[in-house]
Amino acid sequence: MKNVKIEKKILSENEKISIQNSFCFAQNNILCLNMISSPGSGKTTLLARTINELKNKTRIGVIEGDIQTDIDAQRIKETGAPVIQINTEGACHLSAEQISRGIKLLPIDTLDLIIIENVGNLVCPSAFELGESGKVVVLSVAEGDDKPAKYPSIFAKAKAMIINKIDLIEHVDFDIEKAKKDATILNKDLKIFPLSAKTGQGMDQWNKWILEQISNYQKQE
Ligand SMILES: Nc1nc2c(ncn2[C@@H]2O[C@H](COP(=O)(O)OP(=O)(O)OP(=O)(O)O)[C@@H](O)[C@H]2O)c(=O)[nH]1
Ligand SMILES: [Mg+2]
Ligand SMILES: [Zn+2]
Numbered sequence: 257m258k259n260v261k262i263e264k265k266i267l268s269e270n271e272k273i274s275i276q277n278s279f280c281f282a283q284n285n286i287l288c289l290n291m292i293s294s295p296g297s298g299k300t301t302l303l304a305r306t307i308n309e310l311k312n313k314t315r316i317g318v319i320e321g322d323i324q325t326d327i328d329a330q331r332i333k334e335t336g337a338p339v340i341q342i343n344t345e346g347a348c349h350l351s352a353e354q355i356s357r358g359i360k361l362l363p364i365d366t367l368d369l370i371i372i373e374n375v376g377n378l379v380c381p382s383a384f385e386l387g388e389s390g391k392v393v394v395l396s397v398a399e400g401d402d403k404p405a406k407y408p409s410i411f412a413k414a415k416a417m418i419i420n421k422i423d424l425i426e427h428v429d430f431d432i433e434k435a436k437k438d439a440t441i442l443n444k445d446l447k448i449f450p451l452s453a454k455t456g457q458g459m460d461q462w463n464k465w466i467l468e469q470i471s472n473y474q475k476q477e
Contacts, residue, residue, distance in 0.1 A: 269353075270352045270385065272352075273351075273352035273353050274352035274355075274386055274387040277352055277359065277387025278387040278388075280356075280359055281359075284364045284365065285473075286368065286369065286370055287368065287469055287473040287474070288370045288372065288387065288389055289369070289372070289389065289469070290372045290374060290390070290391045290392070291303070291372060291391075291392045292374045292391055292392070292393050292394070292410050293378060293393060293394035294377065294399060294403075295376030296396075297395060297396040297399065298396055298418075298420040298421060298453045299373045299394050300320075301454065302394065302451075302453035303318060303332060303371060303373060304331055304334070305453050305456065306371075306459070306462070306463065306466065307335040308335055309456075309459060309463055310467070313467060314369060314467060314470055315366055315367050315369070316337050316367065316369045316370075317338040317339065317340075317362045317363070317364070317367040317369070317371075318332045318337055318339040318340070318370070318371050318373065319339075319340050319355060319359075319362070319371075319373070320332065320340065320341045320342065321342050321344060321372065321373060322341070322343060322344070322375060323344050323345065323346060323347070323348070324343055325343070326341040338362050338363055338366075340358045340361045342354045344375055347375070348375055348377045348380045349374060349375055349377060349380045349383070349384050350372065350375060350381065350386060352385065352387055368474070369466070372386060378407045379407060379409070382413055383409070389473060391413050391414045392414060392417070392418065393410045393411060393416075393418070394418040395417065395418070395420070396424075397419065397421045397424055397425050397428050397430035397432075398421055398428055400430065401431045401432070401434045401438075403435070404417075404439040404442060405438045411438075411439045411443060412442040415445075415446070415447065416447040416462075417439055417446055418451060418462065419432060419435060419436075419449070419450040419451070420451060420453055421453075422450050422451060422457060423452040423454055423457065432450055436448050449465065
């Protein structure tokens with residue numbers, strides 16, 4: 257008997273639900289970004305600052321993913337933005353199904369952008385599509401400039417890379433040009449934003465990019 261090669265890609269359950277999520281975002285004209293990094297690189301600090309700085313320009317909602325606690329959702333709540341906390345109870349990434357439930361709890365008819373803060377993990381979340389339009393990877397200078405080379409998957413898939421905590425650059429051996437070069441080898445279209453979510457240095461370019469992404473998305477048919 258001959259072997260028949262089946263070429264058709266079989267979608268995983270997660271991929272199927274992620275496609276439904278992306279339809280839901282499109283129907284509601286909401287750009288969705290999936291923010292990924294190792295624990296403590298500054299995702300929540302950056303999100304809170306971005307929301308505050310863009311308050312009068314766009315409407316942002318947040319889905320927070322953590323293994324436990326609603327600490328991050330509480331921090332986002334202080335900005336006044338709508339936020340939903342998902343606890344994965346041990347899982348090291350968010351699933352499309354969790355996002356599907358999260359979307360239903362957000363006031364989506366009032367939003368232009370949903371940012372998902374994924375569980376702190378530089379490896380696993382990049383393998384699970386959530387229905388987002390793009391991934392944003394956050395790398396802080398305290399983690400070392402070799403991370404793009406050592407953990408290539410997320411840097412290859414991301415639309416933008418934040419190099420956070422540049423206020424600490426004098427105290428750590430982080431070569432920004434090396435990190436940029438290694439990430440660009442993996443992904444020539446990657447937009448790179450060195451900034452400090454603490455002091456605000458470099459935030460303008462990042463904020464401008466976000467507004468452009470929203471505008472481009474909303475212009476699409
Ligand atoms: N110096 C400095 N510290 C920062 C900066 N951004 C964040 N931090 C600090 O880094 C620590 C971690 O920041 P978070 O925003 O909680 O990081 P996170 O990525 O959301 O962490 P998880 O959700 O646990 O993965 C906090 O103590 C922040 O105050 C920055 O730009 N410069
Ligand atoms: Mg956080
Ligand atoms: Zn995982």
